Amino acid sequence: MKILVCISHVPDTTSKINFTENNTKFDSNGVQFVINPYDEFALTRAMWFKEKQGATVTVVNVGNVSTEPTLRKALAIGADDAIRVNAEATDGFAVAKELAEVVKNGNYNLILAGKESIDYNGGMVPGMLATLLDFNFVNACVGLEIEGEIAAISREIDGGKENLSGNLPLIIAGQKGLVEEKDLRIPNMRGIMMARKKPLSVVEPTTSELATSSTSFEKPAAKSACKIVDNVDELVSLLHNEAKVI
Amino acid sequence: MSVLVFTETSEGKFKKSAFEVTSYGKKVAEQLGTNVVVLAINSSENEVLYKYGAEKVLNVSNNSLDTFNAKVYANVIKQAVEKENAQVVIIDSNTSGLYLAPIAAANLNAGYASNVIALPSSTSPFIVKRKAFSSKAFNNCEISTAIKVIGLAKNSYGIIENEVTGSIEDFSPSLIESNLTSTSIEHTTGTVTIADADIVVSGGRGLKGPENWGMIEELASILGAATACSKPVSDLGWRPHSEHVGQTGKPVASNLYIAIGISGAIQHLAGINSSKVKVVINTDAEAPFFKAADYGIVGDAFEVVPKLIEKLKEFKANNA
Ligand SMILES: Cc1cc2nc3c(=O)[nH]c(=O)nc-3n(C[C@H](O)[C@H](O)[C@H](O)COP(=O)(O)OP(=O)(O)OC[C@H]3O[C@@H](n4cnc5c(N)ncnc54)[C@H](O)[C@@H]3O)c2cc1C
Numbered sequence: 318m319k320i321l322v323c324i325s326h327v328p329d330t331t332s333k334i335n336f337t338e339n340n341t342k343f344d345s346n347g348v349q350f351v352i353n354p355y356d357e358f359a360l361t362r363a364m365w366f367k368e369k370q371g372a373t374v375t376v377v378n379v380g381n382v383s384t385e386p387t388l389r390k391a392l393a394i395g396a397d398d399a400i401r402v403n404a405e406a407t408d409g410f411a412v413a414k415e416l417a418e419v420v421k422n423g424n425y426n427l428i429l430a431g432k433e434s435i436d437y438n439g440g441m442v443p444g445m446l447a448t449l450l451d452f453n454f455v456n457a458c459v460g461l462e463i464e465g466e467i468a469a470i471s472r473e474i475d476g477g478k479e480n481l482s483g484n485l486p487l488i489i490a491g492q493k494g495l496v497e498e499k500d501l502r503i504p505n506m507r508g509i510m511m512a513r514k515k516p517l518s519v520v521e522p523t524t525s526e527l528a529t530s531s532t533s534f535e536k537p538a539a540k541s542a543c544k545i546v547d548n549v550d551e552l553v554s555l556l557h558n559e560a561k562v563i
Numbered sequence: 564m565s566v567l568v569f570t571e572t573s574e575g576k577f578k579k580s581a582f583e584v585t586s587y588g589k590k591v592a593e594q595l596g597t598n599v600v601v602l603a604i605n606s607s608e609n610e611v612l613y614k615y616g617a618e619k620v621l622n623v624s625n626n627s628l629d630t631f632n633a634k635v636y637a638n639v640i641k642q643a644v645e646k647e648n649a650q651v652v653i654i655d656s657n658t659s660g661l662y663l664a665p666i667a668a669a670n671l672n673a674g675y676a677s678n679v680i681a682l683p684s685s686t687s688p689f690i691v692k693r694k695a696f697s698s699k700a701f702n703n704c705e706i707s708t709a710i711k712v713i714g715l716a717k718n719s720y721g722i723i724e725n726e727v728t729g730s731i732e733d734f735s736p737s738l739i740e741s742n743l744t745s746t747s748i749e750h751t752t753g754t755v756t757i758a759d760a761d762i763v764v765s766g767g768r769g770l771k772g773p774e775n776w777g778m779i780e781e782l783a784s785i786l787g788a789a790t791a792c793s794k795p796v797s798d799l800g801w802r803p804h805s806e807h808v809g810q811t812g813k814p815v816a817s818n819l820y821i822a823i824g825i826s827g828a829i830q831h832l833a834g835i836n837s838s839k840v841k842v843v844i845n846t847d848a849e850a851p852f853f854k855a856a857d858y859g860i861v862g863d864a865f866e867v868v869p870k871l872i873e874k875l876k877e878f879k880a881n882n883a
């Protein structure tokens with residue numbers, strides 16, 4: 318099995334979100350970037366397949382040079398090699414097109430991604446990639462087992478889950494459940510040392526076409542202060558008469 | 564030219580979101596000076612959509628579409644787009660909508676904006692406002708392709724009545740093969756799901772242990788609400804993972820969110836920013852949740868919640 322894990326490079330979950338250049342650019346000043354949390358589940362699952370079933374694991378990111386530390390971290394967790402497509406990731410469709418080239422060139426047959434990037438919350442790259450490649454695709458994946466060419470996959474649905482079966486090649490957009498949170502891998506010292514010597518290749522993008530672009534950002538309007546109420550009678554009355562939600 | 568709206572049904576009935584996407588689609592069509600066409604798969608109540616502005620309903624009845632398959636559904640959307648010469652496609656953000664929208668967009672060579680919360684601010688260029696950074700900010704996004712796909716965030720536009728005289732047209736798309744087979748569906752039965760709920764009652768580590776969730780469930784059942792929890796609560800195994808709300812859990816876009824014994828960490832708040840009214844019950848007046856909430860009671864959950872249950876029972880009895 319040749320596994321490709323798609324890694325999105327995002328602000329840490331505690332980051333304060335600010336914008337610069339007249340609210341047209343994300344302000345990365347003082348922001349720490351991490352592997353997208355959903356992609357950590359995908360990467361950890363990939364490591365399991367590598368160790369138990371002898372798969373190779375490549376990690377890929379479409380981004381500029383600033384994302385390399387994030388790819389190195391994925392190598393330190395245990396991926397064999399990394400690819401960076403040297404393009405600014407601003408449009409999900411363009412990212413999917415670049416990833417499709419990487420998949421074709423590397424003949425990967427299992428592509429693990431996250432269900433969304435926590436920065437732009439697009440939830441679009443994996444589904445678009447699968448469609449460009451005509452691979453089987455399962456969104457919001459919470460379980461994946463593979464025997465030979467056949468995959469047993471679970472996806473989250475409202476109020477439960479659906480179990481599916483299908484052949485490789487396959488793309489999944491994963492989340493918690495793919496592995497347990499307590500089993501998520503973090504880099505150890507030896508991994509970090511080894512990661513320095515692992516190959517990280519940079520390839521140039523093949524398309525410059527953008528389907529979408531960001532014109533500006535806004536922050537939510539400041540909220541009015543919380544009304545502190547003394548007793549439940551008052552609360553119920555406010556929820557009924559003022560907020561009109563009960 | 565037209566605006567195509569995809570609606571979701573469950574056992575022949577429209578999901579509530581179907582009315583919201585139809586209301587929204589009607590307005591977008593007005594902005595573009597064109598008509599709205601609503602695609603309904605295996606619905607037994609198409610006429611109800613007229614009330615929200617559906618001028619034309621494309622009615623697809625086919626037993627093979629009873630089980631949702633994203634690839635097959637996305638292809639049906641593609642055929643409808645071609646038939647109706649649609650330039651904008653609107654899809655809801657239910658689990659199925661989120662799954663099929665990117666597939667439909669790639670099939671149509673269309674730019675896709677998800678989590679959209681308002682009408683286009685301009686149609687040429689075509690710009691929509693969407694949630695980003697886990698609702699910590701909004702992003703104005705221009706879609707520049709000929710066909711545009713919009714994923715409408717739940718509860719963001721609202722259900723707006725706009726009665727029209729509509730018509731129903733039968734549509735029989737050809738169905739493509741999918742190589743994925745659904746083998747079984749497991750339901751966690753009997754509860755309102757977070758995705759569908761108008762009200763969500765959520766508990767945090769302040770509730771001390773799983774044995775104390777009886778009052779949370781009782782409160783939820785009086786309100787017809789779904790139950791939810793903070794991340795540590797599901798990590799500790801007090802509640803199922805499917806209830807974990809927040810930046811790395813489920814997003815909540817309910818009308819009312821009641822947080823009990825939850826501190827209000829930034830990652831938790833990121834998941835509930837889209838809820839309209841937030842109530843917090845916490846012993847610590849300094850808990851960050853009070854900065855994010857609309858109403859708060861500083862008090863011990865073990866005293867406040869039972870009183871609230873009694874009061875709501877009384878309220879329900881008087882307002883029944
Ligand atoms: C990468 C990352 C992702 C994360 N993602 C999420 C996420 O998606 N969702 C999420 O929820 N968290 C997430 N977290 C965790 C988050 O940072 C907080 O740790 C968590 O939300 C705290 O949960 P809590 O409020 O239940 O517990 P605590 O922080 O322990 O707060 C308990 C609260 O209960 C109050 N309390 C105590 N006793 C009572 C009583 N008797 N009556 C009333 N109130 C009482 C206390 O005053 C306190 O405010 C994430 C963290 C990281 C690092």
Ligand SMILES: Nc1ncnc2c1ncn2[C@@H]1O[C@H](COP(=O)(O)O)[C@@H](O)[C@H]1O
Nearest residue numbers: 323379406430431433434439440441442
């Ligand atoms: N720039 C990128 N490079 C590599 N993978 C990406 C990139 N953007 C998104 N992905 C993958 O696609 C998933 C969904 O991202 P998104 O569609 O941006 O919400 C992420 O969890 C990643 O696995």
